[in-house]
Amino acid sequence: xxxxxxxxxxxxxxxxxxxxxxxxxxxxxxxxxxxxxxxxxxxxxxxxxxxxxxxxxxxxxxxxxxxxxxxxxxxxxxxxxxxxxxxxxxxxxxxxxxxxxxxxxxxxxxxxxxxxxxxxxxxxxxxxxxxxxxxxxxxxxxxxxxxxxxxxxxxxxxxxxxxxxxxxxxxxxxxxxxxxxxxxxxxxxxxxxxxxxxxxxxxxxxxxxxxxxxxxxxxxxxxxxxxxxxxxxxxxxxxxxxxxxxxxxxxxxxxxxxxxxxxxxxxxxxxxxxxxxxxxxxxxxxxxxxxxxxxxxxxxxxxxxxxxxxxxxxxxxxxxxxxxxxxxxxxxxxxxxxxxxxxxxxxxxxxxxxxxxxxxxxxxxxxxxxxxxxxxxxxxxxxxxxxxxxxxxxxxxxxxxxxxxxxxxxxxxxxxxxxxxxxxxxxxxxxxxxxxxxxxxxxxxxxxxxxxxxxxxxxxxxxxxxxxxxxxxxxxxxxxxxxxxxxxxxxxxxxxxxxxxxxxxxxxxxxxxxxxxxxxxxxxxxxxxxxxxxxxxxxxxxxxxxxxxxxxxxxxxxxxxxxxxxxxxxxxxxxxxxxxxxxxxxxxxxxxxx
Amino acid sequence: xxxxxxxxxxxxxxxxxxxxxxxxxxxxxxxxxxxxxxxxxxxxxxxxxxxxxxxxxxxxxxxxxxxxxxxxxxxxxxxxxxxxxxxxxxxxxxxxxxxxxxxxxxxxxxx
Ligand code: SF4
Ligand code: SF4
Ligand code: SF4
Ligand code: SF4
Numbered sequence: 131x132x133x134x135x136x137x138x139x140x141x142x143x144x145x146x147x148x149x150x151x152x153x154x155x156x157x158x159x160x161x162x163x164x165x166x167x168x169x170x171x172x173x174x175x176x177x178x179x180x181x182x183x184x185x186x187x188x189x190x191x192x193x194x195x196x197x198x199x200x201x202x203x204x205x206x207x208x209x210x211x212x213x214x215x216x217x218x219x220x221x222x223x224x225x226x227x228x229x230x231x232x233x234x235x236x237x238x239x240x241x242x243x244x245x246x247x248x249x250x251x252x253x254x255x256x257x258x259x260x261x262x263x264x265x266x267x268x269x270x271x272x273x274x275x276x277x278x279x280x281x282x283x284x285x286x287x288x289x290x291x292x293x294x295x296x297x298x299x300x301x302x303x304x305x306x307x308x309x310x311x312x313x314x315x316x317x318x319x320x321x322x323x324x325x326x327x328x329x330x331x332x333x334x335x336x337x338x339x340x341x342x343x344x345x346x347x348x349x350x351x352x353x354x355x356x357x358x359x360x361x362x363x364x365x366x367x368x369x370x371x372x373x374x375x376x377x378x379x380x381x382x383x384x385x386x387x388x389x390x391x392x393x394x395x396x397x398x399x400x401x402x403x404x405x406x407x408x409x410x411x412x413x414x415x416x417x418x419x420x421x422x423x424x425x426x427x428x429x430x431x432x433x434x435x436x437x438x439x440x441x442x443x444x445x446x447x448x449x450x451x452x453x454x455x456x457x458x459x460x461x462x463x464x465x466x467x468x469x470x471x472x473x474x475x476x477x478x479x480x481x482x483x484x485x486x487x488x489x490x491x492x493x494x495x496x497x498x499x500x501x502x503x504x505x506x507x508x509x510x511x512x513x514x515x516x517x518x519x520x521x522x523x524x525x526x527x528x529x530x531x532x533x534x535x536x537x538x539x540x541x542x543x544x545x546x547x548x549x550x551x552x553x554x555x556x557x558x559x560x561x562x563x564x565x566x567x568x569x570x571x572x573x574x575x576x577x578x579x580x581x582x583x584x585x586x587x588x589x590x591x592x593x594x595x596x597x598x599x600x601x602x603x604x605x606x607x608x609x610x611x612x613x614x615x616x617x618x619x620x621x622x623x624x625x626x627x628x629x630x631x632x633x634x635x636x637x638x639x640x641x642x643x644x645x646x647x648x649x650x651x652x653x654x655x656x657x658x659x660x661x662x663x664x665x666x667x668x669x670x671x672x673x674x675x676x677x678x679x680x681x682x683x684x685x686x687x688x689x690x691x692x693x694x695x696x697x698x699x700x701x702x703x704x705x706x707x708x709x710x711x712x713x714x715x716x717x718x719x720x721x722x723x724x
Numbered sequence: 725x726x727x728x729x730x731x732x733x734x735x736x737x738x739x740x741x742x743x744x745x746x747x748x749x750x751x752x753x754x755x756x757x758x759x760x761x762x763x764x765x766x767x768x769x770x771x772x773x774x775x776x777x778x779x780x781x782x783x784x785x786x787x788x789x790x791x792x793x794x795x796x797x798x799x800x801x802x803x804x805x806x807x808x809x810x811x812x813x814x815x816x817x818x819x820x821x822x823x824x825x826x827x828x829x830x831x832x833x834x835x
Binding site: 478479484485487488491506507509510536537538539541543544547549556662664667668669670671672675699702 | 759772774777778779803804806807808809810813814817818819820822823826829830833
């Protein structure tokens with residue numbers, strides 16, 4: 131049997147271009163990994179992590195389990211395309227073996243088997259049926275994709291991504307591949323017989339209603355068309371969003387080996403950026419979109435712009451880094467870290483002598499193994515500070531006050547603005563200050579500080595606690611007693627505390643010790659951002675206020691009489707947007723000390 | 725006779741000649757951040773400033789001078805800011821002060 135026909139050329143060229151582009155990209159990216167990342171890769175490869183990664187590849191890249199969680203129909207669409215196509219290839223492979231035994235068949239022989247197999251007299255109906263079934267499944271996915279373009283709400287998405295030209299070319303080719311295959315195979319069956327329930331019935335319809343000469347004239351062109359669509363798609367793939375199909379696989383492995391985006395851009399970021407399918411799931415959670423109508427800064431656009439080297443500062447900077455999109459991204463891309471290291475690349479050149487004034491500064495006060503770091507924002511919310519004073523006094527704790535008389539910022543705001551190296555100077559200063567005063571516990575009432583203390587300071591020997599954790603611990607140890615005076619409270623999860631540090635339950639437990647807790651509509655992992663996030667230096671005051679108002683409205687709907695939060699910045703912002711009194715957790719506790 | 729050191733000083737008298745100052749950068753800055761024009765000079769930003777609490781840094785003074793075309797030293801001064809964001813919360817005109825700091829640094833890096 132001869133496995134070549136001229137119509138195969140577009141497919142063969144396309145497949146070759148794609149293979150070369152993919153191999154080049156991956157080899158280069160791995161080659162350029164920072165040394166530490168390469169070490170992680172080498173030491174991880176022969177561990178159980180690799181086996182786990184294989185499992186994850188099957189459940190995510192093929193079955194798209196996480197998209198199912200977002201919306202079942204959307205999940206089915208992705209899974210039917212990916213897994214359906216995968217099965218079509220695998221079963222097709224088995225089919226060739228079943229017909230021809232184990233012998234070498236070139237790639238195009240497998241792909242266009244129906245074309246080359248017309249000379250085989252015997253038919254294996256099992257395969258005709260299976261292949262038709264799989265084709266039908268994939269076609270249903272394609273139909274859903276069409277439907278999603280027209281009516282995205284059906285899949286739980288209010289908005290879909292606006293695509294660039296390359297994506298549109300690839301997308302159109304992809305949409306045509308399977309219908310083209312159906313037509314080509316049906317025409318072939320109409321002329322040569324055979325086919326399962328799908329191609330078979332279409333072919334008998336064609337054979338009855340279309341003249342033989344017309345069928346013969348359409349026969350070759352239909353295969354040309356199918357092959358061309360495949361070819362176009364394959365050529366476009368490495369340069370379009372469809373790069374995600376393959377990139378998610380190495381990404382899953384590298385992630386299992388503990389590779390992560392760093393505070394400076396690195397080669398690993400390529401894997402994350404190009405694993406984005408531009409599915410647009412990150413659009414709806416974004417409050418910049420839903421409240422302010424800003425629709426070119428969301429993660430999908432940020433990643434796209436960064437990938438094609440056309441990222442603008444105004445886009446990189448216009449994000450609250452609230453993490454709402456990151457929590458929803460089915461690929462699990464570290465969107466905040468990538469945004470932050472982009473900002474680092476685009477920052478102004480810092481002045482080396484910067485923050486020289488920090489040297490030998492120490493305005494701390496008091497003695498104690500427990501240190502309290504108010505943070506800049508808590509210094510602006512003195513009620514929180516005095517509530518903490520009362521709580522410490524009630525528990526009989528000796529406290530070292532790091533910054534009650536003015537201190538140095540924790541460094542996170544600078545980091546969020548991309549001034550990573552400068553932030554290090556503050557971090558070093560504060561760290562030395564903590565060690566100098568021999569504290570063993572560091573309590574802070576600002577989640578922004580907490581985040582950076584936990585994630586970046588590497589405070590060995592010092593336990594870092596948010597005041598909500600600390601207060602709850604005091605209560606459980608019996609050192610702090612509150613009267614259950616009642617009252618109806620609702621709670622706002624600060625982004626940095628909830629999604630940032632995973633602290634959801636502790637503040638709730640504290641509130642429930644005092645009164646009744648009523649949850650707002652968006653809560654815990656899904657909670658809304660107050661809008662004043664330090665990560666955003668683009669939106670103006672009116673826009674911040676609009677976000678604050680809309681998110682505060684949910685608190686009023688709960689019927690609570692007080693809004694509680696545990697971030698000084700959130701407190702100030704929510705208070706601006708809400709008609710209810712807003713209190714820090716520590717205030718509620720201090721007011722109810724028994 | 726040596727002056728007595730009271731621990732305080734007053735600003736030197738100075739003239740700002742807006743007619744002769746080159747306002748190109750200032751105009752650029754105000755074009756990108758027009759809200760800065762509604763500053764009432766209240767000084768809340770400076771009063772709350774974390775960096776100003778530790779140094780002589782005076783945010784209101786620096787951005788006011790920059791708007792008048794006095795760029796000398798503005799970059800170095802703005803570099804003292806820690807971007808902590810307190811000023812933004814206090815500004816009665818709701819000026820995006822951190823944005824102002826970053827913008828001035830970007831525009832005046834070479835003065
Ligand atoms: S970032 Fe995640 S959620 Fe957003 S488009 Fe990419 S894959 Fe989808
Ligand atoms: S982190 Fe928040 S503000 Fe930024 S793009 Fe995601 S949802 Fe929008
Ligand atoms: S952001 Fe800068 S100018 Fe504003 S209060 Fe903080 S240190 Fe001062
Ligand atoms: S707080 Fe606002 S209005 Fe007052 S001086 Fe500062 S920038 Fe101007």
